[in-house]
Amino acid sequence: MSNIRTTVRAIAMLAxxxxxxxxxxxxxxxxxVQDIVKRGNVTIGVLVGSPPIGFQDENGNLAGYxxxxxNYLGKLLGVTVNLVPVTSPNRVAExxxxxxxxxxxxxxxxxxxxxxxxxxxxxEGFKAVMVEKATDNYKTYDDLKGKKxxxxxxxxxxxxxxxYVDKVGFQMVRFDDDSTVLQxxxxxxIDAAAEPDATIYPLLKSRPDMGLKVAFDMxxxxxxxxxxxxxxxxxxxxNTAINFMKQSGDLNAISQKWIGVDVPPLPTF
Amino acid sequence: MGxxxxxxxxxxxxxxxxxxxxxxxxxxxxxxxxxVALGAFFAAAFFLRIRPAIVVLNIYIxxxxxTPFLVQLFILFFGLPQLGIHPDAYIxxxxxxxxxxxxYVAEIMRAGVExxxxxxxxxxxxxxxxxxxxxxxxxxxxxxxxxxxxxCSQIILMFLGSSLCSAISTQELTAVSAQIGSDTxxxxxxxxxxxxxxxxxxxxxxxxxxLIGILAFGRQEAKAFKWSTGLATAGVTT
Numbered sequence: 001m002s003n004i005r006t007t008v009r010a011i012a013m014l015a016x017x018x019x020x021x022x023x024x025x026x027x028x029x030x031x032x033v034q035d036i037v038k039r040g041n042v043t044i045g046v047l048v049g050s051p052p053i054g055f056q057d058e059n060g061n062l063a064g065y066x067x068x069x070x071n072y073l074g075k076l077l078g079v080t081v082n083l084v085p086v087t088s089p090n091r092v093a094e095x096x097x098x099x100x101x102x103x104x105x106x107x108x109x110x111x112x113x114x115x116x117x118x119x120x121x122x123x124e125g126f127k128a129v130m131v132e133k134a135t136d137n138y139k140t141y142d143d144l145k146g147k148k149x150x151x152x153x154x155x156x157x158x159x160x161x162x163x164y165v166d167k168v169g170f171q172m173v174r175f176d177d178d179s180t181v182l183q184x185x186x187x188x189x190i191d192a193a194a195e196p197d198a199t200i201y202p203l204l205k206s207r208p209d210m211g212l213k214v215a216f217d218m219x220x221x222x223x224x225x226x227x228x229x230x231x232x233x234x235x236x237x238x239n240t241a242i243n244f245m246k247q248s249g250d251l252n253a254i255s256q257k258w259i260g261v262d263v264p265p266l267p268t269f
Numbered sequence: 270m271g272x273x274x275x276x277x278x279x280x281x282x283x284x285x286x287x288x289x290x291x292x293x294x295x296x297x298x299x300x301x302x303x304x305v306a307l308g309a310f311f312a313a314a315f316f317l318r319i320r321p322a323i324v325v326l327n328i329y330i331x332x333x334x335x336t337p338f339l340v341q342l343f344i345l346f347f348g349l350p351q352l353g354i355h356p357d358a359y360i361x362x363x364x365x366x367x368x369x370x371x372x373y374v375a376e377i378m379r380a381g382v383e384x385x386x387x388x389x390x391x392x393x394x395x396x397x398x399x400x401x402x403x404x405x406x407x408x409x410x411x412x413x414x415x416x417x418x419x420x421c422s423q424i425i426l427m428f429l430g431s432s433l434c435s436a437i438s439t440q441e442l443t444a445v446s447a448q449i450g451s452d453t454x455x456x457x458x459x460x461x462x463x464x465x466x467x468x469x470x471x472x473x474x475x476x477x478x479x480l481i482g483i484l485a486f487g488r489q490e491a492k493a494f495k496w497s498t499g500l501a502t503a504g505v506t507t
Contacts, residue, residue, distance in 0.1 A: 093456035116454035153444070154451025173358065173438045174448065180436070187350035189357075 031101045032233040033077070041080045044070040045100035048085040049177035050152075052202050052258040053106055053124075056085075065198065065258040069123055070104045072250065076241050087177060088154040092117060095226055102234060103226040106196075108156040109269075118229050120238045122222035123251065125264040126196035128160050130215040131185060138192060138215040144170045147191035150181040156221040157194040186210045194218060198259045222266050243268075278453040279462050289445035290466055292359075296441065297428040297474075300366035304427070305420065307367070308374025312412070313404050315379050326375065333372025339433045341365050346437040362434035362441070370427045377419045381412030414486045421478040425471050432467075442466060 036042045046066045047054035054064040062083050074081030086094050091105040095117060106126075109119035130149075132138050141164045151157040153174040165172055173190050175181045178199050185193045192215060200214060225242070227234050245251040246263065255263045279286075311330075314322040333341070346361045356364065385408050393403035413420070435444035446463040450456040 088451065090456070092454045093450070096454070096456070112452065113454050150438075153447050158448075158451070174440075174444065175438050176436055176447075183347055184438070187347050188355055189346065189350055 031228065031231045033237045034233075036077060036079060036101060036234075039079070041082055042074050042077055043082045043084055043100045044074065045084045045086045045091060045094050045103040045105055046070050047087065047091065047105040049087055049179055050106070050196075050199055051178075053126075053196070053198055054085075065124060065254055066104045066106060068254045068257070069245075069251075072245065072254070073104075073238070073241055076244075088152055092226070095228060098228075101227075102231075102238065105226070106156075106223045107226045108159070108221050109224045110159070116229070117226040118231065118235050119224040119226055120235060121242055121268045122224050122266040123242045123245070124255070125220055125222040125266050126156075126198045127220050127264075128157055128194055128218035129197045129200055130218055131182070131193045131195050131200055131212050132191070132215040133185065133188075134211045134213045136191070136215070140216060141168050144168060144192060146170065148173045148189075150175060150184050150190035150193040151195075152176070152178055152181055156196075156223075157218075160219050160221070161194055182210070182212070185212060196221075201259070220264065274458055274461075275455060276458050276462065278455050279449060279459045282449050285445050285449070286442065286462065286466065289440060289442045290470060292439070293428065293431045293441040294470060296359075296362055296366055296431050296434065296439075297424065299363055300370050300427055301424045304367045304370030305374050305424075307371035308378050309409065309413075311371065311375035312378035312382050313401075315375075316382050316404050316408060317400050330372045330375055333369050334376065338365070338369055338430050339436060341369060342433060342437050358434070358437050358439040361437055362431070362439040365434070366427055366431060369430075370423065373423045374420060377416050377423065378412055381416035382408055384415045385411045417482050417486070421475065421482070424478065425474055428471060428474060429467065 046062060046064070048056060048062065050064075052064050054062065054066040057063045062085060067083065070083060071081055084094065084100050086100075086103070086105055088105075091103055091107070092113070094100050095103045103117075104123070106124065107113070107117075107119065109122070113119075130138065130144075138144055145168055148171045149161060150173045151161060153176055158172075161172055164170075173184070175184060178195060181190075181193045181195065182203070184190045197214075197217075200212075203210070204212060204214070225238055227238065242251075246266070252263050255261060311326050314326055342361065342365045345365050346356065346358065349356060349361075382404075389407050389411070390403055393407045398406065431441055432443035434441050435447065438444070442463055446459050450459045453459070
């Protein structure tokens with residue numbers, strides 16, 4: 001009697017796991033435009049922890065530049081949008097593991113990375129800036145000799161700062177997201193921080209009590225949407241959509257809303 | 270899904286990984302030595318019935334055991350600067366791991382102290398030993414022997430907990446693995462390699478601790494207290 005129960009339970013669990021694996025696969029691995037339209041929904045990964053690019057607002061909803069871009073693309077496709085929050089360390093893993101169809105998560109299109117994922121033409125461009133306490137006065141990289149410079153692990157600033165670290169002689173201190181970096185700067189645990197201007201300028205306006213200011217501009221980095229290497233069908237559609245957004249002024253509207261500036265000139269490839 | 274694993278980009282940076290593993294192990298060894306010593310001191314305070322110390326210690330132990338280690342790390346790293354102290358990430362990690370481990374060890378050793386038969390204490394008292402002498406000569410060794418498996422487990426847990434120190438920018442194994450992952454985008458591969466490194470290191474630690482136990486307490490005791498896991502891993506048959 002208990003043998004039958006055990007067997008039935010085992011079969012039920014096997015069936016459930018098989019169904020859920022199949023459902024998971026069905027949900028994310030089909031990534032041609034036709035499949036997405038037929039399915040009626042699209043799963044998009046967006047960055048969180050980086051206001052105003054991607055963050056959770058007071059009601060716990062995802063909001064930000066990337067979120068608006070993702071929703072806009074879903075509207076163009078004519079399907080419902082499932083947003084999946086990701087962070088800098090795990091965003092690529094989510095894409096490659098098939099959890100999302102594509103990733104709107106501020107990814108810099110570098111050749112090393114392009115061996116693992118496919119990048120669209122850039123849809124946003126941020127200037128990296130060096131942030132310091134209001135009492136400091138760093139003018140160039142050379143002023144940072146011997147100092148601790150904070151940055152987000154795995155962000156575009158790794159490459160930008162990496163070019164100067166040996167030449168100038170400062171220490172790169174890595175945290176998991178922008179908020180922790182700025183907290184470290186505000187509490188004096190680091191001397192300066194490399195952050196995207198889109199994050200910093202709104203923060204300086206809304207939180208003057210943190211006592212921070214921009215030291216100098218670093219470099220412009222353009223960010224792309226990422227899809228899995230084989231999804232060339234989806235890649236082409238996304239490129240078309242991004243170009244349309246740029247030409248129609250809709251991308252500009254999003255940029256003005258979240259950062260207060262127009263979209264900078266972005267390269268295409 | 271057809272995911273092709275490619276370990277070469279990760280293994281090419283094995284030097285960095287091993288160096289970071291050294292940081293993790295170093296943190297753990299320091300925390301283990303100082304934390305266990307501190308825990309023994311705290312257990313002595315309980316045995317010697319030092320009233321004010323007991324009140325403070327009870328609060329401290331409950332806080333250590335009932336708050337997340339990550340929160341403790343953040344409080345140390347971001348909270349202390351408000352008081353004017355600026356620990357760097359490595360020092361903050363050392364302190365956090367040590368005081369966290371000391372809290373758990375104090376609780377474990379308190380149980381160990383209570384497990385020593387009262388007759389031993391009375392025998393010590395009848396010999397005219399002071400309470401402090403009784404603690405260090407009569408109680409301490411059997412207490413540690415009785416609770417040795419728990420102490421070893423707690424040390425290994427602290428080693429695994431060191432991975433959280435990456436959140437306050439300590440460049441230990443998990444931090445470096447996240448970095449290699451974001452540089453190469455080979456997240457699956459790097460985390461498999463790092464998991465293997467943690468597994469091998471923790472196993473080696475267990476073996477070393479088991480051997481220390483045999484050295485200190487003898488094989489017969491080891492058998493009596495059934496340290497099967499540690500000894501079996503060490504390949505010691507009893």
